[in-house]
Amino acid sequence: xxxxxxxxxxxxxxxxxxRARVVNxxxxxxxxxPTDTWEARAAVVLSDAWEGGxxxxxxxxxxxxxxxxxxxxxxKTKPMDRxxxxxxxxxxxxxxxxxDAMQRAGVLRDDRSVxxxxxxxxxxxxxxxxxxxxRIDWNAGxxx
Numbered sequence: 143x144x145x146x147x148x149x150x151x152x153x154x155x156x157x158x159x160x161r162a163r164v165v166n167x168x169x170x171x172x173x174x175x176p177t178d179t180w181e182a183r184a185a186v187v188l189s190d191a192w193e194g195g196x197x198x199x200x201x202x203x204x205x206x207x208x209x210x211x212x213x214x215x216x217x218k219t220k221p222m223d224r225x226x227x228x229x230x231x232x233x234x235x236x237x238x239x240x241x242d243a244m245q246r247a248g249v250l251r252d253d254r255s256v257x258x259x260x261x262x263x264x265x266x267x268x269x270x271x272x273x274x275x276x277r278i279d280w281n282a283g284x285x286x
Contacts, residue, residue, distance in 0.1 A: 146278045148191040150243075153272040154207035154263070155180040156231020157238035181243045184274070188247035196251040201280040202258040203244075207236050208266040208273050215265055222268030233261045240276060249278070 158174030209227050216222065241253040250256070266272050 144280055146192070148188055148276050150184045150187045150274040150276070151271065152180075152183070152274075153210050154231075154236060154274045155239060156235030157181075157242065158235075177239060181239055181246060184240070184243035185246035188244055188249055188276070192247060192249045196245075196248050197278070197280055198251045198255060199280055200255055200257045201250075201278050202260075203241070203256050204260045204277040204279075205236065205240050205262070206275040207261065207263040208270060208275070209263065210272040211265045211268065216268070224264040224267050224270075227263040227265050233263060236263060236274075237261055240274065244276070 155177065158177035160171050161174055162169050162171050164170070207227070208224070211222065215225060237259055241250070241256065241259075244250045245253060
């Protein structure tokens with residue numbers, strides 16, 4: 143089964159909600175700027191690593207979101223292993239931004255071709271930088 147991996151450096155982010163304002167009495171929708179910035183940066187990294195056209199067949203996507211370790215979880219003498227990230231952003235918002243970046247990069251034709259999605263969000267270990275790791279498996283065969 144073919145597998146592809148890519149790492150987006152920097153802290154992960156969840157997809158922000160679209161914003162709205164009224165212009166000339168009409169509502170105008172626009173993207174949340176930090177979301178758009180992260181998605182565009184991730185799309186550049188993903189497209190640079192991807193070779194070939196967009197995937198159209200079913201695939202499995204696995205995402206590991208490693209957040210920066212907060213001060214309350216830093217120690218001088220104890221080991222600092224990865225630990226669960228139990229605050230915002232929610233895993234579904236991380237999935238949305240990663241899949242949208244993959245579409246924007248030309249890795250996926252459409253995110254509806256993803257038939258399995260696994261996401262894990264953790265604080266990075268003491269010696270790890272924050273990042274988002276993406277893994278795609280395709281031609282997985284039949285569902286067990």
